[in-house]
Amino acid sequence: MKKLLTLLFISVFLLKSCSVQTDKLSREQMIEDINTLFYTIYHVHPDMYAVYPQELFQKHIERVKANLAPYGDIFYFYRQVAPLVAKLGDGHTFVRLPIRALNELDDALLFPFSVSINYPDKIIRVQNDFTPLQNAIPVGAQITSINNRQASDIAREMMKYVSGEKDFFRLSQVARGFTSLMFILYGDSVFDIEYTFNQERFSTQVNGISPEQLNEKRTQQGNQIRREDFIFNILPDKDIGIIEFNSFSDLDRFKVFLDSTFQVLQDKNIGNLIIDLRANGGGNSQLGDEMFQYISPVPFTKWGKTIVRGSEIQRQYHTTVQWREVSYPNGIVVFNENPTLIELRENPLRYKGNVFLLTSHSTFSSAANFSWAFQYFNMGTIIGEETGGLAVTFGDVISQRLPHSGLWYGISFKKFFAFGATEENRHGTLPDYEIAAEKALDFAIDMIMRGKGR
Numbered sequence: 001m002k003k004l005l006t007l008l009f010i011s012v013f014l015l016k017s018c019s020v021q022t023d024k025l026s027r028e029q030m031i032e033d034i035n036t037l038f039y040t041i042y043h044v045h046p047d048m049y050a051v052y053p054q055e056l057f058q059k060h061i062e063r064v065k066a067n068l069a070p071y072g073d074i075f076y077f078y079r080q081v082a083p084l085v086a087k088l089g090d091g092h093t094f095v096r097l098p099i100r101a102l103n104e105l106d107d108a109l110l111f112p113f114s115v116s117i118n119y120p121d122k123i124i125r126v127q128n129d130f131t132p133l134q135n136a137i138p139v140g141a142q143i144t145s146i147n148n149r150q151a152s153d154i155a156r157e158m159m160k161y162v163s164g165e166k167d168f169f170r171l172s173q174v175a176r177g178f179t180s181l182m183f184i185l186y187g188d189s190v191f192d193i194e195y196t197f198n199q200e201r202f203s204t205q206v207n208g209i210s211p212e213q214l215n216e217k218r219t220q221q222g223n224q225i226r227r228e229d230f231i232f233n234i235l236p237d238k239d240i241g242i243i244e245f246n247s248f249s250d251l252d253r254f255k256v257f258l259d260s261t262f263q264v265l266q267d268k269n270i271g272n273l274i275i276d277l278r279a280n281g282g283g284n285s286q287l288g289d290e291m292f293q294y295i296s297p298v299p300f301t302k303w304g305k306t307i308v309r310g311s312e313i314q315r316q317y318h319t320t321v322q323w324r325e326v327s328y329p330n331g332i333v334v335f336n337e338n339p340t341l342i343e344l345r346e347n348p349l350r351y352k353g354n355v356f357l358l359t360s361h362s363t364f365s366s367a368a369n370f371s372w373a374f375q376y377f378n379m380g381t382i383i384g385e386e387t388g389g390l391a392v393t394f395g396d397v398i399s400q401r402l403p404h405s406g407l408w409y410g411i412s413f414k415k416f417f418a419f420g421a422t423e424e425n426r427h428g429t430l431p432d433y434e435i436a437a438e439k440a441l442d443f444a445i446d447m448i449m450r451g452k453g454r
Contacts, residue, residue, distance in 0.1 A: 282365025
């Protein structure tokens with residue numbers, strides 16, 4: 001135990017600058033990393049076995065350790081531990097894909113497309129073509145197989161490695177990491193792809209591209225489609241304003257954005273406002289409080305009680321890595337059992353029109369909690385998909401590296417209850433109108449134009 005604790009503190013405090021391990025790890029080193037990982041989770045997480053029974057989970061850990069190869073690289077080790085952590089069913093407790101190690105490989109050739117994956121059918125579609133001529137497969141084509149593996153089977157296998165509370169959220173994360181997971185799980189460098197487009201079947205063979213080429217292509221295309229954290233537009237002749245709210249970040253700039261946006265809404269007498277959270281993965285929840293001051297008809301709050309797991313590990317992390325002190329005592333502490341509402345301040349720009357909120361399976365963390373409070377306090381109509389973040393969820397993450405493999409991992413140390421939520425609310429915000437995310441904006445505009453507002 002003393003040796004394990006020593007390894008733990010090394011991983012927390014001394015490994016921020018360590019190099020990524022791309023050489024072979026011995027079986028003993030992998031076992032020590034597994035022990036460090038789950039020792040840390042056990043002592044930090046507020047409810048580690050909320051989803052998966054402890055006895056069964058421990059058997060899985062021992063089985064993985066017993067079956068380890070004598071040696072393995074970081075990708076082999078990732079394949080052993082990521083499915084274990086994913087069984088905990090917490091999107092904020094995870095093992096991160098070893099992207100840096102992948103980028104450092106000289107001979108890696110990666111799947112040259114980004115994809116989207118729908119739920120529940122696991123249909124994979126081409127989203128971006130990163131091949132040299134960018135015309136190998138049409139964007140929007142449905143991939144049916146890769147190297148004789150059925151697309152749905154590939155998606156199902158990848159889900160085992162991704163943390164999350166709901167399958168639809170995990171699939172969205174699989175899509176984000178698809179190119180890396182293809183290499184880590186299968187190691188292919190040439191891809192025989194079968195696909196359908198415009199109801200016709202095709203097959204093609206494409207070569208993989210290097211991580212450097214992939215990153216260059218992503219940067220080029222990303223610069224063309226990069227989205228700001230928050231954008232406001234007015235639809236001409238439609239009496240509709242749209243706030244595209246992509247990230248809960250930069251509170252000071254957001255305050256300025258809100259003031260100018262709602263001034264325009266007032267000056268132009270815009271009667272309908274759409275707030276689009278479909279691509280929002282969360283961030284600083286204070287941004288949500290600021291927006292509520294402009295749209296909520298009543299005092300509000302987003303949070304009910306919060307359960308915190310205090311530990312020496314957590315305190316050391318915050319003082320040494322985050323340079324701030326926390327005073328939670330060891331063990332479980334419950335805060336905010338009787339939450340008070342945030343009063344509405346005087347605001348001449350408070351919006352009086354109809355408000356519509358768009359959500360998706362990728363709406364997560366603070367964005368999901370925003371949507372729950374929006375619905376609970378009757379601020380408007382929600383259109384889209386159940387959010388990926390739940391009403392009862394874990395969060396606030398300690399993130400660090402394992403001592404031998406260098407794999408990054410994160411662990412929740414808080415359990416949050418959205419205001420009014422109980423243990424039974426193990427779901428995201430449920431929309432008033434359940435519509436596929438890609439169709440939600442058109443649906444909202446059509447609803448407004450047909451005069452079916454709030």
